[in-house]
Amino acid sequence: MNDLLDNFKLYLLAFALPLLLSLGLTPLLRALAVRFGHLDKPTDIKTHKIPTPLLGGTAVFLAFAASLVFMRLYTSFPTGTLRDLRVILFGGAVMFLLGFIDDMRKPHGLGVKTKFAVQFAVAAFVVFYGIRINFIHPGYLGFALSVIWIVGVSNAFNIIDIMDGLSAGQAALAAFGFLLIAFPSESIYVNFASAALAGAVLGFLPYNLSKKFKIFMGDSGSLLCGFVLAVVALGTRYTDVNPLGVYAPLFILAVPIYDTFFVSFLRLRRGHSPFIGSKDHFALRLEKIGFSRRRIVGLASLTTLGLSTFAWLITQVPLVWGVVIIVVLASEFLLVSRAIAKIKI
Numbered sequence: 001m002n003d004l005l006d007n008f009k010l011y012l013l014a015f016a017l018p019l020l021l022s023l024g025l026t027p028l029l030r031a032l033a034v035r036f037g038h039l040d041k042p043t044d045i046k047t048h049k050i051p052t053p054l055l056g057g058t059a060v061f062l063a064f065a066a067s068l069v070f071m072r073l074y075t076s077f078p079t080g081t082l083r084d085l086r087v088i089l090f091g092g093a094v095m096f097l098l099g100f101i102d103d104m105r106k107p108h109g110l111g112v113k114t115k116f117a118v119q120f121a122v123a124a125f126v127v128f129y130g131i132r133i134n135f136i137h138p139g140y141l142g143f144a145l146s147v148i149w150i151v152g153v154s155n156a157f158n159i160i161d162i163m164d165g166l167s168a169g170q171a172a173l174a175a176f177g178f179l180l181i182a183f184p185s186e187s188i189y190v191n192f193a194s195a196a197l198a199g200a201v202l203g204f205l206p207y208n209l210s211k212k213f214k215i216f217m218g219d220s221g222s223l224l225c226g227f228v229l230a231v232v233a234l235g236t237r238y239t240d241v242n243p244l245g246v247y248a249p250l251f252i253l254a255v256p257i258y259d260t261f262f263v264s265f266l267r268l269r270r271g272h273s274p275f276i277g278s279k280d281h282f283a284l285r286l287e288k289i290g291f292s293r294r295r296i297v298g299l300a301s302l303t304t305l306g307l308s309t310f311a312w313l314i315t316q317v318p319l320v321w322g323v324v325i326i327v328v329l330a331s332e333f334l335l336v337s338r339a340i341a342k343i344k345i
Contacts, residue, residue: 022200029055039052120151164208167256
């Protein structure tokens with residue numbers, strides 16, 4: 001019991017430190033973005049009305065990284081956990097820098113091939129060091145699917161970053177979802193990384209939602225969030241009770257993954273590239289029929305909160321109940337998808 005309480009205090013510290021850092025760093029970086037003209041300007045695809053500072057992702061990364069470094073100095077990690085956190089920090093830094101460079105070069109940004117080349121290299125590095133899907137055989141197939149998972153989820157959070165609070169809110173809730181499933185467990189790196197990311201993102205969110213002090217996290221922040229969540233999803237045991245628990249990460253990350261597939265499918269059906277921006281997103285379709293942006297973000301957050309609860313349940317209940325949960329949720333997603341797809345944009 002004492003060990004459990006001590007671990008809880010450590011995870012609370014890992015959450016509180018980046019929260020405070022992000023709360024303090026975000027307005028400073030916003031001022032720097034305004035001073036040097038690092039602004040995201042409106043386009044035909046983007047939906048904001050005025051140029052907006054674009055250094056929020058830097059605040060998230062610095063707060064996240066500082067928390068992990070501090071916890072390394074404050075806590076004696078097992079060798080494996082220390083290695084895993086180093087891998088996450090290194091990979092997250094590269095993904096952040098990739099997004100930062102892309103943000104700096106807007107409105108055109110880096111080419112799709114360049115971004116994917118770097119992302120696949122980072123993902124392969126992470127998987128090579130052992131953070132991967134272990135239940136798929138042969139090994140090379142598990143390796144390939146792990147790489148695709150990391151790249152896919154990283155981009156899913158970038159794709160859904162179209163509305164104030166949407167991507168960041170999903171990232172914070174997903175981080176709490178993985179922390180819920182992993183704690184208490186031996187997945188120490190998952191717990192620390194999840195707590196640190198949740199704190200860093202929540203410190204940024206009030207400014208992202210503010211009208212007076214608005215700031216975007218940009219590709220640098222969304223790619224970082226997606227990468228960290230994709231990696232922590234690979235570090236937890238889900239199938240101790242029943243094999244369907246393996247689907248828990250899909251529940252927790254369902255909203256950004258759903259929007260990615262939804263948008264890609266509709267673009268391809270029209271003969272357009274899935275990598276070229278458009279207004280096909282479910283959030284923009286809901287806005288089209290009268291939903292306010294705050295309400296859309298709130299509904300998406302409640303959805304992720306509910307799905308994260310079901311994700312935890314599916315790792316705890318017998319197989320038959322796991323089947324019931326998956327069938328019901330899959331049916332609901334199909335019905336919602338059909339209704340949203342009918343909305344004209």
